[in-house]
Amino acid sequence: MPIKSGDKLPSVDLYENTPTAKVNIAELTAGKKVIIIGVPGAFTPCCSKSHLPSYISDFEKFKSKGIDEIVCVAVNDPYVMAAWGKDQNANGKVRMLADTNGAFAKALDLEKDLSGPLGNVRCQRFSMLVEDGVVKALNVEPDGTGASCSLSNNILSQI
Amino acid sequence: MPIKSGDKLPSVDLYENTPTAKVNIAELTAGKKVIIIGVPGAFTPCCSKSHLPSYISDFEKFKSKGIDEIVCVAVNDPYVMAAWGKDQNANGKVRMLADTNGAFAKALDLEKDLSGPLGNVRCQRFSMLVEDGVVKALNVEPDGTGASCSLSNNILSQI
Secondary structure: OOOOOOOEOOOOEEEOOOOOOEEEHHHHHOOOEEEEEEEOOOOOHHHHHHHHHHHHHOHHHHHHOOOOEEEEEEOOOHHHHHHHHHHOOOOOOEEEEEOOOOHHHHHOOOEEEEHHHHOEEEEOOEEEEEEOOEEEEEEEOOOOOOOOOOOHHHHHOOO | OOOOOOOEOOOOEEEOOOOOOEEEHHHHHOOOEEEEEEEOOOOOHHHHHHHHHHHHHOHHHHHHOOOOEEEEEEOOOHHHHHHHHHHOOOOOOEEEEEOOOOHHHHHHOOEEEEHHHHOEEEEOOEEEEEEOOEEEEEEEOOOOOOOOOOOHHHHHOOO
16 A cells, blocks of 8 residues: 555665665654655656756745755666756755665555656655654655646645 | 677667657668667766766767767666766767667676666676677676776777
């Protein structure tokens, strides 16, 4: 069953910039208000033109609502995630974390098989508000890949 | 057995820019002199700082030796490959082709399991001279990932 509001976030290691820099998502969210967005793929048109940019441009709004961090997760390797963050000017606003092996997407039960177009199982597009490790709001795109309910304006209204 | 000099290149579809733009490697090399380089991963430090750049900067030397096209292949999705090519200013010099599902790496028997750091099975680093669909020279890095024999200067001397 997919993760839902009220659930505790699973403890999974993600990677930032390089394959050796582990970031445990349970540790990262402990005692904090964190927005996590999941995306099907770095550099894909929808993720690059609407989804991630909406969070980067609304960074100050999230900050003023008490959000400590915004994290973007995709099943891509850490080098690709870092390059995508650089390309999108995410630095200092959205942390780009690699779910290298898809362990986080699997633990959330939010996998999306995109083997055909992208080569492997990725993550459904979602936005999530996490407070002290517990999911407080979750918006998963109905088709897994569109960008409507998971855009920044919706979760901003849920904080 | 890995592909070797004298072998016919397998007929495998690769993808350019998007998951719908198929490029068959056997068709691409028919009647032409083509350099194919295989790399473990787009945006990885070694591929981005020495291997691919050596081919981009030596583009004119390859042209003057009668090479019709230079192609870079990696087990990454087409969006990531296109973004990497843009980042490296490869446009017009090296075509960035996605071996999305690793079918080409597998057909060449040049796979490299990088599940730990990069999340899946990738491609060993190599350079290859192909004339009318037949392999005329092949340099595979002994450890699969280093950048020595597969750099541009070596295969330039083999044309």
